[in-house]
Amino acid sequence: xxxxxxxxxxxxxxxxxxxxxxxxxxxxxxxxxxxxxxxxxxxxxxxxxxxxxxxxxxxxxxxxxxxxxxxxxxxxxxxxxxxxxxxxxxxxxxxxxxxxxxxxxxxxxxxxxxxxxxxxxxxxxxxxxxxxxxxxxxxxxxxxxxxxxxxxxxxxxxxxxxxxxxxxxxxxxxxxxxxxxxxxxxxxxxxxxxxxxxxxxxxxxxxxxxxxxxxxxxxxxxxxxxxxxxxxxxxxxxxxxxxxxxxxxxxxxxxxxxxxxxxxxxxxxxxxxxxxxxxxxxxxxxxxxxxxxxxxxxxxxxxxxxxxxxxxxxxxxxxxxxxxxxxxxxxxxxxxxxxxxxxxxxxxxxxxxxxxxxxxxxxxxxxxxxxxxxxxxxxxxxxxxxxxxxxxxxxxxxxxxxxxxxxxxxxxxxxxxxxxxxxxxxx
Numbered sequence: 377x378x379x380x381x382x383x384x385x386x387x388x389x390x391x392x393x394x395x396x397x398x399x400x401x402x403x404x405x406x407x408x409x410x411x412x413x414x415x416x417x418x419x420x421x422x423x424x425x426x427x428x429x430x431x432x433x434x435x436x437x438x439x440x441x442x443x444x445x446x447x448x449x450x451x452x453x454x455x456x457x458x459x460x461x462x463x464x465x466x467x468x469x470x471x472x473x474x475x476x477x478x479x480x481x482x483x484x485x486x487x488x489x490x491x492x493x494x495x496x497x498x499x500x501x502x503x504x505x506x507x508x509x510x511x512x513x514x515x516x517x518x519x520x521x522x523x524x525x526x527x528x529x530x531x532x533x534x535x536x537x538x539x540x541x542x543x544x545x546x547x548x549x550x551x552x553x554x555x556x557x558x559x560x561x562x563x564x565x566x567x568x569x570x571x572x573x574x575x576x577x578x579x580x581x582x583x584x585x586x587x588x589x590x591x592x593x594x595x596x597x598x599x600x601x602x603x604x605x606x607x608x609x610x611x612x613x614x615x616x617x618x619x620x621x622x623x624x625x626x627x628x629x630x631x632x633x634x635x636x637x638x639x640x641x642x643x644x645x646x647x648x649x650x651x652x653x654x655x656x657x658x659x660x661x662x663x664x665x666x667x668x669x670x671x672x673x674x675x676x677x678x679x680x681x682x683x684x685x686x687x688x689x690x691x692x693x694x695x696x697x698x699x700x701x702x703x704x705x706x707x708x709x710x711x712x713x714x715x716x717x718x719x720x721x722x723x724x725x726x727x728x729x730x731x732x733x734x735x736x737x738x739x740x741x742x743x744x745x746x747x748x749x750x751x752x753x754x755x756x757x758x759x760x761x762x763x764x765x766x767x768x769x770x771x772x773x774x775x776x777x778x779x780x781x782x783x784x785x786x787x788x789x790x791x792x793x794x795x796x797x798x799x800x801x802x803x
Contacts, residue, residue: 418442418443419444419445419698420445421446421447421468421469421698421701422466422468423446423447423448423467423468423469423470423471424459424460424466424469424470425448425449425451425456425470425472426450426451426456426686430450430471433717433756434446434714437714438705438708441713442708444704444705446705449466453473456470456471456472456473457479460472460476460480460485460691461479461485464691465693468694468702469688469689469705470688470689471548471689472545472686473684473686473784474544474545474685474687474783474784475518475610475684475783477519477524477535477545479786481524481527481533481535481544483533484531485692486692487531487690487694488527488528488531489542489543489544489688489689489690490530490541490542490703492541493707494543494546495711496707496710496711496726496727496730499729500546500710500726501547501724501726501728503521503550504521504522504547504550504685505522505539507521509773509777510774514777514780515680515783516783517608517609517610517781518592518785519783519785520783521687524544525543526538526540526543526544527542527544528542543687544687545686545688545689546687546688546689546706546726547685547687548687548688548718548726549718549726550684551659551722551723551724552682552777552780553657553659553684554657554674554677555571555572555654555655555657555675555677556643556647556655556661556662556672556673556675557654557673557675558647558650558652558653558654558671558672560670560671561650561653562577562653566654566677568600568677569593569597569679572593572654573597573623577653577654578630578631578632579631579632579634580634580651581652581653581654581655582634582636582637582646582654582655583633583636583655584643584655585636585637585638587793587794588784588786588794589656590656590797591612591617591620591621591793592609592784592785593656593682594620594621594623595609595782596609596782598619601623603619604619609782610782610784610785610787611785611787611789612789612793613789614789617787617792617796621796621799624800625799625800625803628800628803629803634651634652635652637656640658643656643658644665648665648670648672659722660721660722662674663722666761667759673769674770676771676776676779680779680780680781681777681781682781682782683777683780683783687726688702688709690702710730712727712734713734715727715731716731716734716735716739717756718731719739719744720755721755722743722768724773728744742768746768746771747767748766748767749762749765749766750764753766
């Protein structure tokens with residue numbers, strides 16, 4: 377992700393799937409269940425984020441269940457970080473990517489999350505807390521959540537190396553990204569990131585033009601080609617940045633790329649039209665192509681996936697009733713309904729057990745176990761996502777997330793990297 381901001385005239389990955397107008401405050405039933413808000417007027421929470429979890433459905437459901445009103449503040453990824461650093465009093469809850477924490481936590485503007493107040497804290501996936509799935513370690517290049525999830529205390533400005541009673545963020549949503557392909561136009565198996573620069577696809581390939589993400593996709597290609605092995609694709613040296621960008625410039629000048637896309641709709645249109653047959657892609661964009669009746673696949677690759685993750689944080693300025701309401705909302709978010717809502721869209725929830733309890737057995741089997749769909753798979757808004765008999769690209773939770781190679785990150789040499797990336801774009 378650095379996702380995944382809304383863009384003028386376009387859709388972000390979540391908006392495609394459920395058609396939300398996230399910038400509004402959603403009014404719904406005023407039914408109150410939560411003791412914390414029954415005794416007095418229910419609070420409003422100002423929710424800052426990139427719209428990834430900002431859905432009308434979630435806001436309406438939490439209004440119904442808790443009486444809490446969610447006021448969404450949708451901005452770009454960079455603006456989320458800027459607001460946390462410069463204006464922590466302008467929101468009550470932030471949904472921010474883990475990759476941004478190295479720029480945010482040292483400011484002291486995020487309050488350490490007290491896990492004793494999180495009902496499901498012990499059930500948060502070990503992918504975040506330990507960097508493992510079923511006891512097996514997962515690739516941790518870049519900003520793997522396990523590196524930045526623990527804090528020494530509520531007012532910490534650095535990270536803890538061991539589990540504590542405080543987390544930087546409580547996980548919301550995460551996924552693992554790969555290449556999208558048109559198998560009907562390619563006509564043969566695709567198994568490696570190296571295929572993105574295969575001259576066979578000259579003029580029919582595309583890469584994501586968001587520097588911090590695109591360069592990691594490029595690094596996966598460079599490694600797959602056997603040109604270099606990075607110590608950490610998420611924190612390259614200047615020499616490694618130079619090598620990666622030179623590889624991209626050479627390919628671009630040879631005519632490899634049909635386009636460098638930034639907008640969700642652009643990625644969909646490039647694939648649906650057949651102008652591009654292989655490219656960096658987001659899972660919902662693949663779904664968007666499929667809903668047009670066009671064959672498109674989110675291709676598992678032998679070198680693995682580039683992963684991303686986001687979570688809820690609290691501003692250091694929050695206290696009292698607003699803080700209580702924020703913790704109440706987060707506990708509700710982890711209690712299952714929202715997790716199932718996320719899973720049904722191809723994302724992954726922080727607490728798998730409660731999400732499972734809120735899904736039909738056939739849905740869980742398709743989305744999480746890699747089983748063939750026993751019946752048609754529908755999105756929360758009723759769109760057909762997969763027909764009976766189809767299997768999810770990438771297979772099970774263990775298969776897909778167990779194959780993570782690296783995580784989205786902000787490099788130490790980020791300013792230099794962006795400058796070199798812009799040279800690639802201009803070449």
